[in-house]
Amino acid sequence: MSIQNSPLVRKLGAYVSLSEPELEILAKFHKNRRTFADKIEMVYEGQSSPSAFILAKGWVCSYKILRSGGRQIVGFQIPGDFIGLRSVLFRTADHSIEPIQKVEASEVKVKDLLGAFQTCPRLATAVLWSASSDEAIVVERLVSLGRRDAAERVAHLFLELSARLKLVGLASATSFECPVSQYHLADALGLSAIHINRVLRELREDGLLTFRRGVVTFDDLDRLVELSGFDRAYLDYEGPMLN
Amino acid sequence: MSIQNSPLVRKLGAYVSLSEPELEILAKFHKNRRTFADKIEMVYEGQSSPSAFILAKGWVCSYKILRSGGRQIVGFQIPGDFIGLRSVLFRTADHSIEPIQKVEASEVKVKDLLGAFQTCPRLATAVLWSASSDEAIVVERLVSLGRRDAAERVAHLFLELSARLKLVGLASATSFECPVSQYHLADALGLSAIHINRVLRELREDGLLTFRRGVVTFDDLDRLVELSGFDRAYLDYEGPMLN
Numbered sequence: 037m038s039i040q041n042s043p044l045v046r047k048l049g050a051y052v053s054l055s056e057p058e059l060e061i062l063a064k065f066h067k068n069r070r071t072f073a074d075k076i077e078m079v080y081e082g083q084s085s086p087s088a089f090i091l092a093k094g095w096v097c098s099y100k101i102l103r104s105g106g107r108q109i110v111g112f113q114i115p116g117d118f119i120g121l122r123s124v125l126f127r128t129a130d131h132s133i134e135p136i137q138k139v140e141a142s143e144v145k146v147k148d149l150l151g152a153f154q155t156c157p158r159l160a161t162a163v164l165w166s167a168s169s170d171e172a173i174v175v176e177r178l179v180s181l182g183r184r185d186a187a188e189r190v191a192h193l194f195l196e197l198s199a200r201l202k203l204v205g206l207a208s209a210t211s212f213e214c215p216v217s218q219y220h221l222a223d224a225l226g227l228s229a230i231h232i233n234r235v236l237r238e239l240r241e242d243g244l245l246t247f248r249r250g251v252v253t254f255d256d257l258d259r260l261v262e263l264s265g266f267d268r269a270y271l272d273y274e275g276p277m278l279n
Numbered sequence: 280m281s282i283q284n285s286p287l288v289r290k291l292g293a294y295v296s297l298s299e300p301e302l303e304i305l306a307k308f309h310k311n312r313r314t315f316a317d318k319i320e321m322v323y324e325g326q327s328s329p330s331a332f333i334l335a336k337g338w339v340c341s342y343k344i345l346r347s348g349g350r351q352i353v354g355f356q357i358p359g360d361f362i363g364l365r366s367v368l369f370r371t372a373d374h375s376i377e378p379i380q381k382v383e384a385s386e387v388k389v390k391d392l393l394g395a396f397q398t399c400p401r402l403a404t405a406v407l408w409s410a411s412s413d414e415a416i417v418v419e420r421l422v423s424l425g426r427r428d429a430a431e432r433v434a435h436l437f438l439e440l441s442a443r444l445k446l447v448g449l450a451s452a453t454s455f456e457c458p459v460s461q462y463h464l465a466d467a468l469g470l471s472a473i474h475i476n477r478v479l480r481e482l483r484e485d486g487l488l489t490f491r492r493g494v495v496t497f498d499d500l501d502r503l504v505e506l507s508g509f510d511r512a513y514l515d516y517e518g519p520m521l522n
Contacts, residue, residue: 049295051368060489066292082512086465100418100422102422102427102508104424104426106426108421108422108425110418110421110422110428122410122411122414122415125407125408125411126412126415126512126513128512130374130415130418130512130513131418149511150404153400153403153404153407154400154401155400157396157397157400157403158397160396160400160403160407161396161403162397163407164368164403164406164407164410165368165369167407167410167411167414168364168365168368168369168410170414171365171410171413171414171417172365172369172373174401174417174418174421175343175353175373175374175417176419178351178353178417178420178421178424178472179343179345179351180472181421181425181469182351182424182425182468182469183345183347183349183350183351183469184345223425225425226424226425261284265346266346269325269369269371269373270369270373
């Protein structure tokens with residue numbers, strides 16, 4: 037795959053028109069591509085000097101385990117996402133990262149990343165934008181857990197994933213492959229798996245969406261947007277700001 | 280106040296040893312200092328081309344209003360915080376920002392910010408770290424709303440605020456001035472004001488903490504840390520990474 041078609045470049049390109057030298061640096065980052073099996077942590081909470089990764093294929097989730105044993109999934113990462121960036125900058129991982137399915141990812145060392153920022157400040161700005169976009173996603177999840185009911189939370193999450201996947205060419209207008217289980221959804225949305233199961237059934241019976249055999253299909257997109265109050269503005273996919 | 284003693288420089292200095300040229304740029308950012316009255320939005324959700332601000336004095340909160348009329352406070356910002364950074368990078372504000380009390384803040388234009396990154400890439404890295412730190416704070420709030428009970432949420436938030444305020448010289452070991460109301464706490468923690476009131480009373484009666492007349496006092500710090508599972512690692516105040 038040429039670097040121009042890599043999910044990360046498609047994503048960063050939504051914000052910064054990347055020059056040749058910038059593309060070359062990103063191409064270097066895409067070396068050291070490795071395969072990671074599902075359910076084995078790529079990074080664990082408390083790990084010192086962890087690496088960052090550019091996710092090329094497959095989904096991972098990041099989460100924190102509470103002393104009570106409970107788990108809160110902080111987010112799902114998809115191809116093109118920079119994962120573990122905060123852990124690299126912080127020298128210690130403040131969360132765990134685990135593949136949901138077999139994934140392919142390129143390891144990026146902190147030294148190389150900071151070196152790249154030094155020679156290509158626009159790249160630092162692009163990564164800052166990408167980190168801001170990740171933060172906006174966590175903020176929306178916070179709003180969901182604080183002030184949205186269970187059906188709204190599920191609908192909002194699926195609409196967001198659809199928009200993010202579309203940007204990197206992995207979703208059609210009304211459907212996408214979704215490898216997460218009902219347990220993942222429960223741990224991401226502050227609900228129980230039984231509650232998730234009931235909500236998914238209700239959404240299907242109401243003709244809004246179907247989640248079956250790893251595929252999410254929007255049966256009535258307009259009503260889903262209306263129900264969840266989804267406004268894609270926070271994803272900021274409007275075209276390059278830095279030319 | 281010399282620029283070295285400004286809260287922002289103290290905060291960024293926790294991550295990057297700032298050079299003379301970098302301090303000069305930050306000093307420029309601190310000009311255009313303005314006063315903002317409480318309860319009047321500095322930035323409103325949906326505003327296009329908003330400015331960013333460096334908060335010098337007083338607290339603000341950032342929030343989103345849902346169509347139901349409910350409000351979710353995304354975070355409290357204190358002196359030294361860069362506010363509205365994401366809105367600047369996104370060209371449209373995805374949340375509102377409102378002073379909780381009279382505040383002083385310096386406006387930073389997007390052009391000047393991006394220009395500074397270009398000439399001082401280390402500054403871009405420092406701001407990226409600062410943004411990552413903000414994200415870590417939102418993540419902890421998400422964990423609270425997803426998997427912590429009401430008392431744990433309140434204790435965790437106060438311990439976090441204390442650590443952040445200490446970094447900029449605005450808290451002692453066991454107490455700090457806290458201008459937020461019980462309504463603010465409710466909207467930040469996904470609870471009702473009545474629930475917050477009851478939890479604060481219980482925490483006080485249990486000898487854990489007292490929140491009275493705008494001052495939070497930790498009556499038993501160890502037990503509070505134990506109760507909330509607070510681990511300050513996610514705030515990453517360990518000393519400069521970039522020398």
